[in-house]
Amino acid sequence: MGYPHLSHGRETPVISKYFGDAEARTLAGWQARGGYEVLRQALATDPVDVQNVVKDSGLRGRGGAGFPTGVKWSFMKPDGKTHYLCINADESEPGTFKDREIMRWTPHQLVEGAAVAAHAIYAETAYIYIRGEYTEPIARVREAVREAYAAGILGANAMGSGKRVDVHVHKGAGAYICGEETALMNSLEGRRGNPRIKPPFPAVAGLFAQPTTINNVETVCAAIHVLRNGADWYKSLSSPSNPKSTGTKLFSVCGNVARPGNYEVGMGFSMKEFLWDVCGGPPPGRSFKAIIPGGSSVPILTPEECEGAVMDYEGIQAAGSLLGSGGVICFDDTQDMVRQIARLARFYAHESCAQCTQCREGTAWTTKILERIRDGQGTMKDLDTLLEIADNMTGKTICVLSDSCATPVVSGLKKFRHEFEAKIPKNRSSVMVPSFTTAAA
Amino acid sequence: MTAPVAPANPGMVTLTIEGRIVVVPPGTNLIEAAKTAGVLIPHYCYHPSLPVAGVCRMCLVEVEKFPKLTPACATSVGEGQVVHVHSDKAREARKGVLEFLLINHPLDCPICDQAGECELQDYTFAEGRKDSRYMEPKRFNPMEDFGGDVLYVPNRCILCTRCVRFMDVMAKDPVLNVSERGDRAYIGKFEGRDLTHAWAGNVVDLCPVGALLSKDFLNRARAWELDRAASVCPSCSQGCNVMLETRDNVVVRIRPRPNAAVNQHFACDVGRMNYRWINRRDRLEYPVARTANALTPASWSEAVQQAAAAIGGATHVTVLASPSLSNETLFLLSRIAVHVGASSVMTMERGDEVPLPGVPDLSLRAERVANHTGAALFGSTESDAPLASLAAGDVLIVADAAASVTTIPDGVRVVVIGTVLHESLLPHVVAALPVCNFAEEDGTFTNLRGRVQRFLQAKAAPAQARPSYRVVGELATALGAGSFPPLAADVFAVMAATFPAFTGMTYRTLGLQGAPLPLLVEASA
Ligand SMILES: Cc1cc2nc3c(=O)[nH]c(=O)nc-3n(C[C@H](O)[C@H](O)[C@H](O)COP(=O)(O)O)c2cc1C
Ligand code: SF4
Ligand code: SF4
Ligand code: SF4
Ligand code: FES
Numbered sequence: 001m002g003y004p005h006l007s008h009g010r011e012t013p014v015i016s017k018y019f020g021d022a023e024a025r026t027l028a029g030w031q032a033r034g035g036y037e038v039l040r041q042a043l044a045t046d047p048v049d050v051q052n053v054v055k056d057s058g059l060r061g062r063g064g065a066g067f068p069t070g071v072k073w074s075f076m077k078p079d080g081k082t083h084y085l086c087i088n089a090d091e092s093e094p095g096t097f098k099d100r101e102i103m104r105w106t107p108h109q110l111v112e113g114a115a116v117a118a119h120a121i122y123a124e125t126a127y128i129y130i131r132g133e134y135t136e137p138i139a140r141v142r143e144a145v146r147e148a149y150a151a152g153i154l155g156a157n158a159m160g161s162g163k164r165v166d167v168h169v170h171k172g173a174g175a176y177i178c179g180e181e182t183a184l185m186n187s188l189e190g191r192r193g194n195p196r197i198k199p200p201f202p203a204v205a206g207l208f209a210q211p212t213t214i215n216n217v218e219t220v221c222a223a224i225h226v227l228r229n230g231a232d233w234y235k236s237l238s239s240p241s242n243p244k245s246t247g248t249k250l251f252s253v254c255g256n257v258a259r260p261g262n263y264e265v266g267m268g269f270s271m272k273e274f275l276w277d278v279c280g281g282p283p284p285g286r287s288f289k290a291i292i293p294g295g296s297s298v299p300i301l302t303p304e305e306c307e308g309a310v311m312d313y314e315g316i317q318a319a320g321s322l323l324g325s326g327g328v329i330c331f332d333d334t335q336d337m338v339r340q341i342a343r344l345a346r347f348y349a350h351e352s353c354a355q356c357t358q359c360r361e362g363t364a365w366t367t368k369i370l371e372r373i374r375d376g377q378g379t380m381k382d383l384d385t386l387l388e389i390a391d392n393m394t395g396k397t398i399c400v401l402s403d404s405c406a407t408p409v410v411s412g413l414k415k416f417r418h419e420f421e422a423k424i425p426k427n428r429s430s431v432m433v434p435s436f437t438t439a440a441a
Numbered sequence: 442m443t444a445p446v447a448p449a450n451p452g453m454v455t456l457t458i459e460g461r462i463v464v465v466p467p468g469t470n471l472i473e474a475a476k477t478a479g480v481l482i483p484h485y486c487y488h489p490s491l492p493v494a495g496v497c498r499m500c501l502v503e504v505e506k507f508p509k510l511t512p513a514c515a516t517s518v519g520e521g522q523v524v525h526v527h528s529d530k531a532r533e534a535r536k537g538v539l540e541f542l543l544i545n546h547p548l549d550c551p552i553c554d555q556a557g558e559c560e561l562q563d564y565t566f567a568e569g570r571k572d573s574r575y576m577e578p579k580r581f582n583p584m585e586d587f588g589g590d591v592l593y594v595p596n597r598c599i600l601c602t603r604c605v606r607f608m609d610v611m612a613k614d615p616v617l618n619v620s621e622r623g624d625r626a627y628i629g630k631f632e633g634r635d636l637t638h639a640w641a642g643n644v645v646d647l648c649p650v651g652a653l654l655s656k657d658f659l660n661r662a663r664a665w666e667l668d669r670a671a672s673v674c675p676s677c678s679q680g681c682n683v684m685l686e687t688r689d690n691v692v693v694r695i696r697p698r699p700n701a702a703v704n705q706h707f708a709c710d711v712g713r714m715n716y717r718w719i720n721r722r723d724r725l726e727y728p729v730a731r732t733a734n735a736l737t738p739a740s741w742s743e744a745v746q747q748a749a750a751a752i753g754g755a756t757h758v759t760v761l762a763s764p765s766l767s768n769e770t771l772f773l774l775s776r777i778a779v780h781v782g783a784s785s786v787m788t789m790e791r792g793d794e795v796p797l798p799g800v801p802d803l804s805l806r807a808e809r810v811a812n813h814t815g816a817a818l819f820g821s822t823e824s825d826a827p828l829a830s831l832a833a834g835d836v837l838i839v840a841d842a843a844a845s846v847t848t849i850p851d852g853v854r855v856v857v858i859g860t861v862l863h864e865s866l867l868p869h870v871v872a873a874l875p876v877c878n879f880a881e882e883d884g885t886f887t888n889l890r891g892r893v894q895r896f897l898q899a900k901a902a903p904a905q906a907r908p909s910y911r912v913v914g915e916l917a918t919a920l921g922a923g924s925f926p927p928l929a930a931d932v933f934a935v936m937a938a939t940f941p942a943f944t945g946m947t948y949r950t951l952g953l954q955g956a957p958l959p960l961l962v963e964a965s966a
Contacts, residue, residue: 392541
């Protein structure tokens with residue numbers, strides 16, 4: 001369902017089927033809905049077979065990068081080492097709130113998904129790393145884990161399989177960067193949440209230097225349904241136009257839109273129908289000015305670019321952006337794009353972990369220039385400077401947070417340049433430098 | 442996937458860097474590989490003695506067939522790679538990093554101790570922008586006392602984390618951290634902790650900019666005013682390779698000189714701080730000899746003759762020599778001792794042993810003398826009461842060991858070969874011969890592991906003082922113990938011919954990195 005709104009008839013609710021159904025939250029309720037049967041079967045199945053079904057389904061990571069999940073799992077070999085699974089529930093990307101609803105309404109779905117994925121990668125231990133601000137989801141998942149242990153679903157003899165599956169819930173402390181997979185591992189280890197340089201990749205040396213797989217909440221939940229109904233069923237849920245995008249995807253829709261919320265549709269869904277039909281289009285009397293289709297880190301699209309697009313990895317890329325995490329942010333005609341982009345940049349400047357020079361300095365500098373333009377103190381030269389800074393910030397750092405800050409600036413300047421220019425006083429060649437301020441800790 | 446390339450040099454990796462063929466062992470990173478071809482890949486956070494962090498992104502280079510620029514510090518060499526350090530793309534990337542590093546930098550080189558030896562300054566001059574596009578207010582954080590000898594100037598900090606990594610990994614004393622995020626980040630100090638570890642001063646050298654400063658050296662000199670001489674730290678028997686830095690003939694700073702076999706890139710704070718004595722002004726500046734009842738200035742030959750006469754007429758001779766004298770001087774003293782049948786004794790100052798855990802066998806040693814290994818080789822034995830057996834009619838030769846002499850029995854005559862003339866000796870002295878301290882002459886020390894290392898003259902000697910090996914050589918000749926050459930290198934050659942322990946060694950073979958005693962090499966082979 002498109003909680004808090006009623007489900008739309010054109011949705012394909014698989015993961016979100018029990019959103020709004022309070023009974024699904026309890027162990028009894030979840031089991032009454034067929035819960036943990038997939039886990040029981042998986043525990044009796046060779047991990048390689050589990051990996052292969054997921055590989056065949058074409059399921060790709062829902063955390064943003066879209067890496068094929070079965071392939072990722074197949075990097076984990078039975079090598080006698082301790083393996084770990086990390087579930088990424090840090091969900092801090094502006095505009096993304098799908099994992100939140102999964103955890104609020106179906107915490108056992110996540111626990112089951114985590115246990116299945118752990119088995120698939122030869123791990124006995126899974127950590128669920130939940131964004132610290134998610135107080136209700138944390139409570140729900142903790143309760144579900146408690147119930148699952150009490151029922152013998154987790155623990156030394158999970159579901160009587162003789163296999164050990166432990167699930168730990170870890171509460172983050174409020175840093176967006178801890179959603180980056182290697183920063184998350186550092187954070188779990190009790191270190192500063194800085195992304196690590198790769199190689200080594202997590203599958204070789206991840207959490208506590210052991211082979212580790214990291215998956216998004218939605219990814220492992222989708223995997224349960226793949227295993228229950230088969231790879232072909234999963235593929236049948238999506239439009240065959242882009243065969244590398246399969247199954248369903250949860251989109252979080254927010255901003256200036258008639259019906260914000262989470263909507264689950266088959267991959268390949270028409271973006272036009274999604275925005276105007278499923279989500280009800282812009283608020284009454286307004287029109288869309290811009291759409292960010294995949295969380296704040298992806299290029300901004302114009303409504304025209306959205307109209308012909310289909311919602312899957314390749315389709316949104318063809319339209320000039322990325323599917324990302326599936327956070328759809330809508331801006332209507334009353335919005336000031338300079339202000340909006342400056343706000344996004346400020347977020348990245350605040351959240352940069354500060355390791356890489358380009359990111360630490362570039363995000364902050366970009367923000368200062370954008371805010372100066374916003375306040376009517378910009379020059380035309382600033383626009384070129386912004387693009388050059390963005391170029392220097394792209395493709396050069398340890399993780400892509402730096403690129404993510406540059407992305408909306410570049411696409412915003414390309415598509416809404418007139419809004420920037422309109423804020424720049426005519427004939428201004430130099431600016432008043434604000435008085436010297438201190439930015440001490 | 443590209444097909445694997447057959448290695449051109451089995452067991453090694455062959456690649457091209459800036460058009461030059463480089464052959465290095467597998468696993469070498471691109472910065473080190475480039476060094477072997479004489480190519481400097483600009484970098485900040487990378488340091489050969491620290492774990493790779495890959496954070497400054499200054500070392501980005503273009504490798505053909507790689508989709509993006511790659512950090513050279515964190516990229517291992519690959520067979521057949523073609524690396525471009527000075528391509529347009531790589532230069533642009535570095536220019537971008539330099540601009541980012543400078544936007545919040547105070548540009549206060551004129552008052553910064555690092556100026557002249559600052560990597561931010563150097564690379565900016567080499568390939569930075571000539572103008573600034575930054576029009577916003579700069580970040581400001583106040584200077585902080587990090588304890589020990591270290592001051593932190595956050596406004597100059599480029600957050601390379603070398604200091605943090607040194608304290609965490611090398612000193613295993615995690616005092617420093619990166620605090621805050623984004624452009625608010627700075628190097629923080631854990632509550633109640635200070636940089637008091639005996640090796641903490643290294644963070645000042647490691648800092649590529651003027652963000653970590655030595656309080657001791659603060660505002661002492663501009664880098665370009667300094668003269669530098671390769672030397673060996675005399676403050677303990679580890680024998681860290683150091684650079685003595687002088688300004689106008691005064692040693693103002695001691696800094697480590699890299700030597701992978703001894704101290705990597707490090708020196709301890711005891712060694713760094715222990716230089717004021719080198720500059721002492723209350724020196725013995727001219728030879729003195731006893732005429733009638735008074736000590737009066739004498740010519741070199743008079744003083745040497747008088748010393749020789751006293752030694753020749755003694756009932757028994759004791760040589761009390763500092764174990765921080767050079768091998769050359771101790772060797773010549775041993776010639777005298779053998780010739781006159783003297784006993785050779787030494788005393789040793791001791792302190793706590795403080796290892797640098799991140800480097801094997803590197804420690805501030807308990808024996809706070811430079812050359813006890815050499816002294817022992819030349820027959821000197823350690824004694825708590827070196828003068829206990831002195832009796833009237835004896836002669837005591839005190840070679841730069843005045844401080845350890847307490848009371849001398851009546852009737853004992855003393856020959857001083859030293860940098861200072863200790864007051865308690867005055868009534869007994871027959872002749873005093875002024876010598877150079879180790880910074881004023883050439884020589885070698887043998888460290889506790891038997892590594893023989895050269896030190897070079899760093900400053901001029903005061904007045905008539907002469908190199909100690911020369912003075913002792915003349916005295917030996919006057920006693921008829923043989924004739925010895927006047928230059929340190931030649932004395933060393935005679936020593937190597939005389940003492941099997943040193944066989945085959947010459948100043949040339951030692952170079953500036955030293956070498957283990959040949960006997961030790963054989964024993965361990
Ligand atoms: C700055 C940054 C923040 C990220 N935040 C999240 C996040 O909150 N949740 C998430 O699932 N993935 C996040 N990712 C992506 C993860 O690094 C990783 O790709 C993902 O968790 C892998 O899981 P998947 O294969 O199931 O998608 C982030 C990446 C970056 C660079
Ligand atoms: S790009 Fe930014 S957030 Fe990512 S590692 Fe570098 S400094 Fe940290
Ligand atoms: S103080 Fe110096 S060494 Fe430490 S992080 Fe800053 S620039 Fe690097
Ligand atoms: S460890 Fe010894 S030799 Fe090395 S710097 Fe310290 S005092 Fe000098
Ligand atoms: S030297 Fe390579 S990233 Fe800093």
